[in-house]
Amino acid sequence: MYDYRNSAFMFLLGAIVALFVTVQSLVFLRTAWSEGKRQGLDAKKMRRSVISSAVFTLVPSLSILLTMLTLSGALGLALPWIRLSVIGAVTYELPAAEAAAQAAGASLAGAGVPLDVFSLIAWVMTLGIMSGPIFIIAYFKKLQGRVNKIKVEDNRWGTLLISAMFVGLISSFLGSALAGGLVSILTLLSSALIMVICIQLEQKAGIKLFKDFALPLSMVGAMALAILYAGLLGG
Numbered sequence: 273m274y275d276y277r278n279s280a281f282m283f284l285l286g287a288i289v290a291l292f293v294t295v296q297s298l299v300f301l302r303t304a305w306s307e308g309k310r311q312g313l314d315a316k317k318m319r320r321s322v323i324s325s326a327v328f329t330l331v332p333s334l335s336i337l338l339t340m341l342t343l344s345g346a347l348g349l350a351l352p353w354i355r356l357s358v359i360g361a362v363t364y365e366l367p368a369a370e371a372a373a374q375a376a377g378a379s380l381a382g383a384g385v386p387l388d389v390f391s392l393i394a395w396v397m398t399l400g401i402m403s404g405p406i407f408i409i410a411y412f413k414k415l416q417g418r419v420n421k422i423k424v425e426d427n428r429w430g431t432l433l434i435s436a437m438f439v440g441l442i443s444s445f446l447g448s449a450l451a452g453g454l455v456s457i458l459t460l461l462s463s464a465l466i467m468v469i470c471i472q473l474e475q476k477a478g479i480k481l482f483k484d485f486a487l488p489l490s491m492v493g494a495m496a497l498a499i500l501y502a503g504l505l506g507g
Contacts, residue, residue: 276387277348286353293357334488335362338495343369346380347393355397359404362491363441365397372396455501463494 276282301322308318339362343352347369355365370380372393378385385393450457470486473479482489 275348277384277390278350282348282350282354286350286357289354290357334485335491336360338362338488338491339365342366342495343380346373346385347390348384351390351394351397355401359401360397362487364401368397368400369393455498455505458501459494459498462497463490466490466493 305318305322309315336356339360340349340352340356343365352360352365372395373380373385373389376389376392378389446460450460467486467490470482470489474482474486
C-alpha cells in the first residue's frame, strides 16, 4: 500500500525546507561574524561563543525530536520534520494537529490518518503558526511599547500581565488533557511533578544540567508513566 506520509515527494519537500533553513543560518552566522570583526571583537571569544551556542542548542532540540517521533505515528516522519525545522514547537504542533484531526472526526492515536485528514492537518499546522510572525511584524513594536510603559509606571502590573498571559496560554492546553480520562490526568500531573523536581534540583542542589534537560525529561518520563498507567488502569 502506498504510504503518502513517508513518500519520496514528502521527504524531498523536507530536504528543501531543511536546506533553506541551514543556508539561512549559515548566512546569518557569516554576517554576524563579519560584523563582530568590524566592531573589533576578539576572534577567540567569538569562536568560543559560536561553539557554546551550538552545544547548548542541541539540548532544547531533544524535546523537538520527541515531538517529531510522537507525531510520526499518525503523520509519518516527513511532515513533522518539515514543521519542526522552521518555527514549530511542542506547545503548538501537537495541539494543532490533534485539533485538526478531531475536527475531521479522526484522531492521532491511531496508526495513521486518511489523506484528506492529513492534508487538513498540514494546512492547519502551517497556516496557524504563520499568525505569530505576521502579528509580530504588524503589532509587536506597539505592544512592546505598551508593556514597557506598564513596567515603568508599575513593575508589579507588568510582571502580573506577562504571568497572566503565560498561565492563560498553558490553561488553553489543559482542556484536552483533563478530558482524556484518568490516565491522561495522571500523565499530566506526573509531567508537572517531574518538571518541579528538575527545577528544584537545579535551584536547590545547584545541578545546572537539569535546567536544560527539564523539558525533555518531563516529556520522556510522562510518556513512560503513561504506558504504566494504561497497563494498570486499562485506559
